[in-house]
Structures are given as structure tokens and as C-alpha cells.
Amino acid sequence: MHSTRRDLFVTLFSAAAASQLARGQDEPVAIPGKRPMIVHNDRPEDIETPVRYFDSWITPNDAFFVRQHIPRPAPIDRGGYRLTVNGMVSKPVQLTLDDLRKLPQYTIPATIECTGNGRGFYTPKVPGIQWLRGAIGNAEWRGPRVSDVLKMAGADASAAYIETDGADVGLASTPDFVRSTPMSKALHPATILALSMNGQTPDIHGFPVRLIVPGWDGTSSVKWVIRISVAAQPNNGFFMNPGYRYPKYSLPPGTPAKPAELEVIEGMPVKSSITSPEDQARLPIGAIPIRGFAWAGEQAIERVEVSTDGGSRWRDAELSSPKLPFAWRLFHLDWQPSDPGYYTILSRATDSAGRVQPFVAAWNPSGYLYNAVDRVGVTVERPA
Amino acid sequence: MKTLLVTCVLTTAALAADQATLDRGKKEEGRVCLPCHSLRLIHSQRLSKTTWNKELDKMAGWGAKYQDRDALLEYLVSNFGDDKPPAPPAMSLDGSSAKPK
Numbered sequence: 468m469h470s471t472r473r474d475l476f477v478t479l480f481s482a483a484a485a486s487q488l489a490r491g492q493d494e495p496v497a498i499p500g501k502r503p504m505i506v507h508n509d510r511p512e513d514i515e516t517p518v519r520y521f522d523s524w525i526t527p528n529d530a531f532f533v534r535q536h537i538p539r540p541a542p543i544d545r546g547g548y549r550l551t552v553n554g555m556v557s558k559p560v561q562l563t564l565d566d567l568r569k570l571p572q573y574t575i576p577a578t579i580e581c582t583g584n585g586r587g588f589y590t591p592k593v594p595g596i597q598w599l600r601g602a603i604g605n606a607e608w609r610g611p612r613v614s615d616v617l618k619m620a621g622a623d624a625s626a627a628y629i630e631t632d633g634a635d636v637g638l639a640s641t642p643d644f645v646r647s648t649p650m651s652k653a654l655h656p657a658t659i660l661a662l663s664m665n666g667q668t669p670d671i672h673g674f675p676v677r678l679i680v681p682g683w684d685g686t687s688s689v690k691w692v693i694r695i696s697v698a699a700q701p702n703n704g705f706f707m708n709p710g711y712r713y714p715k716y717s718l719p720p721g722t723p724a725k726p727a728e729l730e731v732i733e734g735m736p737v738k739s740s741i742t743s744p745e746d747q748a749r750l751p752i753g754a755i756p757i758r759g760f761a762w763a764g765e766q767a768i769e770r771v772e773v774s775t776d777g778g779s780r781w782r783d784a785e786l787s788s789p790k791l792p793f794a795w796r797l798f799h800l801d802w803q804p805s806d807p808g809y810y811t812i813l814s815r816a817t818d819s820a821g822r823v824q825p826f827v828a829a830w831n832p833s834g835y836l837y838n839a840v841d842r843v844g845v846t847v848e849r850p851a
Numbered sequence: 852m853k854t855l856l857v858t859c860v861l862t863t864a865a866l867a868a869d870q871a872t873l874d875r876g877k878k879e880e881g882r883v884c885l886p887c888h889s890l891r892l893i894h895s896q897r898l899s900k901t902t903w904n905k906e907l908d909k910m911a912g913w914g915a916k917y918q919d920r921d922a923l924l925e926y927l928v929s930n931f932g933d934d935k936p937p938a939p940p941a942m943s944l945d946g947s948s949a950k951p952k
Contacts, residue, residue, distance in 0.1 A: 497946030506941045508892035514943065529947045592897050592933050594906050638887045639914025 500670055502529050507596045511535035512671065516601035521742040521760060524788045524797055525576075526604035528667055534581045534602060536644050536706070539671065540634035540691050548675055550616075550660075554630070554696035557621030564675055566619075567662060570611035575657050575681055576794040578605045578762045582684035582711055582732060585828070585837025591721045593834040600740045600841075605760070605795045608661035608679045614654045617697065626697045629653045631678050634691040646689050647701035648680060652733075657681045657793060660692060681793035682765035684732045684835075686711050707731065713835055720830035735764030737824050738838040739771050739798065739816035746843040751850055755802045757784070759841070762795035763818035770817040771798040777811040778826075778840075784814070792819075804847045814841045869925075876926025879919040884910070895938045896931060903927045 496509045505515040512533045520530040545564055553559040581602035583595050596602075613629070622629075628647045637643050652658060661669060661677045668674050673690030680687035686706065701707055712729035739761035744750060757775070761768045767790045772781040784798035804810065816824045828839040884893060898906070904924055907917070917923065931938075 495942070495944050497944040497949065499946045499949040501943065502947045503942045503945050506891060506943045507895050508889050509943070510889040513892065517942075587937075591899075592902075594896060594898055594902055596892070597895055597897075597938075637913075641887070641913040 498533070498671075500529060501533075504530070504532075505599075505601060507598070511538045513596050515598055516604060518600055518740070518742040518745060521601075521740075522758070524605060524795075525665055526606060528606070528665055528670070528672070531604040531606065531664075531672065532581065532602045533671055534596075534685065535635075537635050537637050537641055540636070543634060543675055543691065545675060548693075550676060550692060551694045552616060552620040552622075552697075553694070554698050555623035555626040556617075556697050557623075560620045562616070562619070564662070567611050567616070567660060567676065570615045570619075572609055572662075573612060573656070573659055574607050574609045575659055575661075575679060576605065576607050576791060577657070577679055577681040578603060578793065578795045579679075579685045579688055580735060580738075580762070582686050582835045583833070583837075584685075585839075586834030588837055588839065589720075589828070589830055589834045591830075593832060595834055600742070602685075603740075603760075603762075603795075605762075606664050607666070608659060608664055608677070609666075610660045610662040610676070610679075612656060613658045613660060613678070613695070614656070616660060616695065617653070620697075622697045626650055626699055628698045628701050630694075630696045630698050630702045631689040631692055632694040632696075633673070633689050634693045642705035644689065644706055645702050645704050646687055647698070647707055648678075648687060649733075650697075652680060652683070655681075682734050684711065684735055687733075701731070711833075711835070713833075714831050717829045718831065722832075724832050732835060734766075735762070736836055736838045737761075737763040737766065737768075737816050737818040737822040739768075739814040739824060739841055741812060741814050741841045741843050744812075744843065744845050747845070748843075749846045749848055752804060752807055752847050755804065755845075755847070757800045757802050757812060757814075758797065759784075759799075759814055760795040760797050761786075761814075761816035763816065763820075763822065765792055766818040766820045766822065767792050768796040768816055769819050771796075772815045772817075773798075773800045773802075774813040774815075775802055775804070775810050778813050781815070790819075807847050807849050809844060809846050812843050812845065872922045873926050873929055875919050875922035876924070876929075879917065879923040880926060883915050883917055883923070887914075891941060893927070894931060895941070897933045897935050897937060898927075898931065899933045900924070900928045902933075903931075 507513040514533045516532045550562040584598045584602035587597035632645045661679045676692045678689040714724045741759040743758040771784040773784045774781045784800040788796045828837045
């Protein structure tokens, strides 16, 4: 069954590839359900949000970034959908969407950031999608708790992990996308199976069911969930090992890591990004609002400072959204430069655990967790 | 004079060979890489020869079957090497009114 599905996908994809060759490989494409986005890969979709769309606490679904490791699964039928819960459980179950809807529903505002967001800022360059600031978004996810779903199957409380599989399957010999989550995080009351995203169906973001692991790297939040297995050991497939691992000890830039010294990424670091003005903008002298977002994984944002002179003097920015773990906060600073010229604007966040955004992000061979103090340069001009 | 002529002929031959290799590399890229992903994924990166070569190893592990690997590597390094300027960002067209399939 599995290989038949895989063969079908390969056939479909070869047809898509042939049509792509025929019409020219780099022609502009529209991504269904999305405004114009920065395209790193259109098949499968790896698309980034331009910073100009980040002007609200909630990122609208049609502007939310997409990271697909492997092609989307064929559309899933609501009525035929089943979630298998098995492994170390007393009664394996197959749940329908109605079963999931009957459980208590919780709304969790959570930022999802691709583990490799900002990879394009690292030097030396590392392979992978060259994301800059926009492989991140903040949404209200709603659905039942994973802990309630596990209870229905009688999960063994002593099991250390859950393993989550999505309906997507690899092409050729590419690995299936499977992720493990430690049981303590799986049982956290904010860890849910999202049936909706900002009140809408999640569509390309994992319809009908997406695991949401708040505060952890985006790859933890598996899309199109069709199986949760309770297990004593973590899955050892590519997307757990060596994929999505980070060096325990910092490395000289450009050097390989020892596989034994890599560990699974969990909570995300503290980070802020400037969304306005845009880097290298030319602006008329006058009031120039500086805006952006900051988040800190499982912690909340305590403070964001902004400098408009390359880091000589810093001012506290105003934080305009609630102080919550998991979700970003928006910041702004009203800036009124008195002279024309070129200005280097920086932003630096501090979280509720006292972590401060560093000036230099630790280089690592996969380009993960980029969180250096953000920096944009702008030219302020007098009107001619 | 004779030496100069020989040098010219050899240089031209070497350049021609290079161009032919690059053409073969481009063809290999379409044949091997396109079945699984768009070429933007490749063309948006700027990597050293060593790193591109490791990527080819990784893709071989994931099912890529090369017929002309050396030409493909030459083509990648020559067009998307880490000494090349960054790729300009590509924007998609507006698809917001289309329902996702």
C-alpha cells in the first residue's frame, strides 16, 4: 500500500516536472491560497513571508510561510480521515474528526518558526533554504489537547515519547516525515492537535489535523497527522537524526560537527526582527516608525531595545501585545531623525528567563536557530 | 608564432570543452533533480564546490541516479558557487483567491 502510494506520487510528480520543464523552470507561479510570497522552492512549496506583511499580531493564513520537506499528501477527505493512536497503549484507537471535535477544544496563540529561519544570514554559507526573516508566523491554533487524545487510548504513563507521522510520504528514497516528542512536552496543556488556524481550516498548513508543539522549532509541529504512537524510544529516522540537530558545543565557522555531539533541538532561542523600515529603504526625513516582532520559544518577551546609531545608544521599544509564552510580541519605536544620512537600526530582545539576543549567532553546519541582533540600514533624505 | 597559435587553439578547445561540460551539467540537472523538486531550490543557493559535492552525495542517498555527475558538479559550481552574487528573491504571483487543492 505504502509503495503504491509512493509510486503514484512519483508518477504525478514526474508529470509536474515535465510540465515545469516545458514552461520554463523559473517562471513566476501562484501558490494557491497565498498572496505574493518569496519563493525558495515552488514544488514542493517552500515560501517565505515578505516582512511588509508582518504588521499584525496574527499572521493571516494567506501570508503565513510554508515549509514542505516532501510533497503535500493527496487531499484528505474529512469523512474518511482517521487518526491512529497505538504503540504503548492499553486500547489502540482510530479516531475520526468528529471524535476529535467532541473533546474539549483549546485555543493556543503560538508562533511557529522554521528551524532554519535566518539561515541566509550565516557566513560561511550552509546548504538549505536561504530563509531571511520570514519563515515565521503567529497564529491562534485550536483543537483538542494531545493529553486528552492519549487518555482515550490508555497511553502508558511511563512511556518516554510519542512519535507522530503525517500523511505525506517521501519521493524516490527520501525519508518519511516522522517526529518524536518527549512525553513531558506531549502532555503539556498547550500541546494540541490543531483542527483550525486563525478560525479557518489549516489547508496547506496541515489540514485536517496539525500537531502544535508551542515554543519548539517549527519542524516539531507535524502536519497532516495520521498516526501517534506511544514509544519508549525516540524515532531514529532522518528528520530526528541527523536532521534537526544542533551542536552541543559551538564550532569554528565552516567546520563539520561530530555526529555524537549533536542534540535534538527543543525550545527556541530569544529573537527579534525588524519588519519596518525595510533593509536599504530610502525614506524622507520626518517621523519614521520602527516596527518588528520578538519571541522566545517557551519564554515570554520582557523587553526589546532599539538602536538607530549602530548600537552606540539604545532605547526601549514599546511592546504592544500581551506578554505570553509561545507567542511573539510586536514592538515599535517612534523615531524622528533630525538629520539626513545613512542609519543602521538594530533590535535586541530580552526574555522572561533573562536570555538576551546575542550580537553574533552561533554558526552551525545546518544553519539553524539564527537569532543575532537584527540589523537594517536605511537612507534618510531631505525632499529635493 | 606557432606556439601562440597552438596556445590559442588549445585555449579555445579548453573553453569549448568547459561550455560543453556546463551544457551537459544543465541537462543532467533537469533529468536528475526536477522529478523531485523545482530548480529554484538549487538556484537560490550559493555553495562551495565541497559543499555542492556533499549535497550530491546526500541526494544520491535519497534516490538521485546520476549519469553525468562530474558535469553536474561543474555546472553547479560555475553558476551557483559561493563566489557568485546572491540570488535575487523570486516572488510568486497572487494566489490568494485560489482555493488550495
